Amino acid sequence: MANQTTTGPDTQGGVGSDRVIIVGGGLAGLAASMRVAEAGMKVDLFSMVPVKRSHSVCAQGGINACNKVARQQGYSEWQHFDETLYGGDFLNHQPPVYSMTHWAPDIIDLFDRMGVPFNRTKEGQRDLRMFGGSLFKRTHFAGATTGQQLIYALDEQVRRCEVEGSVTKHEFWEFLWPVLDDDGVCRGIVAQDMRSMEIRAFRGAAVVMATGGNGLIFGKSTNSVICTGGAAARCYKAGAWLGNAEFIQVHPTAIPGEDKCRLMSESARGEGGRVWVPRKQKDPRHPNEIPEGERWYFLEEKYPGYGNLVPRDIATRELFWKCQEGYGVHGGRMVYLDCTALPDATKDKLAGIFEIYEKFTGDNPRDVAMKIFPAVHYTMGGMYTTYTAEDDSKGMKHGALNNMMTNIPGLYAFGEVNYQYHGGTRLGANALLSCTFDGLFCGLSVANYAKEQISAGKSASDSLLQKYVDQENDKVTKLSENNGKFNPYHIHEKLGDELTDSCTVMREQKRMEQAYDVLCDLKEQYAQVKLSDTGMWTNQNLSFTRALGDMLAYGEAILLGAMQREESRGSHYRPDFPERNDERFLKTTIAKYDVLNDRPILEYEDVPQPLVEPRARTYGKVD
Amino acid sequence: MIKSNKPKTLTFKIKRQDDPKSEPYWQAFDMPYRPSLNIISCLQYIAGHATTTGGKDVAPVVWECSCLEEVCGSCTMVINGRARQSCSALVDEILDETGDTIITLEPMSKFPVVRDLWVDRSRMFENLKKVKGWVPIDGTHKLGEGPQESPEQQDMRYALSRCMTCGCCLEACPQFTIDNEFIGAQAISQARYFNEHETGATLKDERLDALSEVGGVSDCGNAQNCVKVCPKDIPLTESIAATGRQLTVHHIKKFFTGK
Structure with a gap:
């Protein structure tokens, strides 16, 4: 197998110290590529899949921003900012959220200029829909595939950059490790070609991780199969900190499946879809035969203001409890999400998500209520990042070098992979916003930092790059020659089952302790894992098995973080500590990797609240 | 069932x-x-x-x-x-x-x-470069909204914009082979998508020039297999026909203006 360090320019481009490396080609990575290129830097963009196939395509519902119509009804950027903090149970840092929500209208305008086919009103204005966590219509959307439409627009712009020579794509390359110099500064990356299995080092004056979430740690989730969290876990093992790793969003409405849980968008409820269960336990009747009076619209009953549009963590728990109490459909773990009574025009707006449901279940939601159950959906926590706030705390300083830089100088984290913006729970339709915002706003910081490094003449030496390439080759050899007996796919299945059971909707101390024991066993099994493919051409088995080791490490940080956070906040619910405890835990959990003991060390850091005072998060609940 | x-x-x-x-x-x-x-x-x-x-x-x-x-x-x-x-x-x-x-x-x-x-489907992505598959914006600066459009126009463009570069249309096409130059339904339909956008249309002539070359629209044999297999029901044959008409106009214009 190839074993080389690139030192001079070659035909592939992407080798000099005067370039910026971006890992991941979803919304965050593409927006960053575009912005950094616009600032005059050359970009090397790495992705495990053709960037157009990144996980951002899966987002369905929309992207939030105040607009002219919402504003005249009393909505504002400030209110969007406040909703995001309230939704996040005040674990979010306020200055970055302030910048994001105030930039949001301009981000929509930019997408509009790029040609995104946003839905239109009769007059030709961009239409809006309701979404969770707000009493105002402020969600822009493009059919039922908003994420797909937004990423395509950025993909197209980056293709133009590619033709113009400012961006070089490295698709089917897997990030393996950050290159750190003796001072601990990030100077590039090591990556592997997923076809030839060649391992190479690439110099970068700055490195941006935009590698998304980690749903695969939980086995079946709504995430794409590439969302292992592997890249983030590798940075963590190399010394980058994780922030709030235990905060994982469970989406209330997913279609349970054999291979994954497919999302049923919040827009179904935004457009009027109602959640209910039969009032009679184990009612055997078809939903259409159950009369109105015998249906229990439990969300509307408990939350008269927000109704079906309470934030995701609240909806998820209410659904889960109804099933625990035996009110699930036919006594099982599913509830009805009913769109059958909606007007035809509204149903047409939801045609795209109905199509998905019908395609994968055979039932048409226009005629029959959908059967749904919660599934792991979004990673609020992630790589720890810093920023420079404006003097009055209203936003981040645009262009400050450290915006969304990790604790490792020169290593940035953008989009779902960082821990910013969403705190304890993310509001629906805020993810597309935060990912794009990071790329566009913090891209300037990356370019500024990179230029400074270049003018200071700082870059990785050949021997440093070779050291990291050797290290990764050694890991591959060790895995390939491991003569163990454990099947990596079986270890993964067990890991997913344990974490889903113990550490998603309900987090009971005893159950988490059991899961922790299992996880320790799985780590031992992993040491004796056996590859079923040891060839050196497109070895997917090697790639998966390597990521499995990373999932175990990241999973441990999630589990320990959840066990130590003795409170309930946002998506983190502990039945033994059902209340929020600001005194002890209005803090970021920081996980640092202890190399010697192969485990996380947890520390806590205060979350300043400069603009909005934390308040109880009730969403107008009536008991 | x-x-x-x-x-x-x-x-x-x-x-x-x-x-x-x-x-x-x-x-x-x-x-x-x-x-x-x-x-x-x-x-x-x-x-x-x-x-x-x-x-x-x-x-x-x-x-x-x-x-x-x-x-x-x-x-x-x-x-x-x-x-x-x-x-x-x-x-x-x-x-x-x-x-x-x-x-x-x-x-x-x-x-x-x-x-x-x-x-290896990189040929499909390369073809998107050939037809300049993007809206040429000035940059990411704050320049206000994009062009307004009617719900009907949005609906039409949305149908085209769902192409996920999967390759079904090309696999089913008798004219598209592993080693010829035919650009195929996917890229032709994408060219139409961008030509239908007000700002995107500023590159229309360049797109049509690209589609006039060897392997362009005229190589379509009208078998209509593409539209039958498209998993997203994209009106591919309509796109090919519409682009064909645009090409005719484009060539007549070129003939008279010499540009």
């Missing part, structure tokens, strides 16, 4: 190829039937149990996949002779259609094989 007498075992006949240069060969794998399987979950099972029906341990089958929701386009392959996404190919439906527990999986034939069911 789903019949009750389901088999105990499914057999997958898979066309394999170790690398781009070696010869293809067939291998069969058995797996226990379960309700609600799709082809992806079968391939996942086979990856975890890489033993052929003959009892031989082999390297796991390689394929491309990502979202599993038929929106990323990755997992396209030829299933029982038809190009489609393996995530949305439900085993129960296939059994009902064919009544046969043997299911064949092959890589698409119009693209070079990388390994097993994984093919």
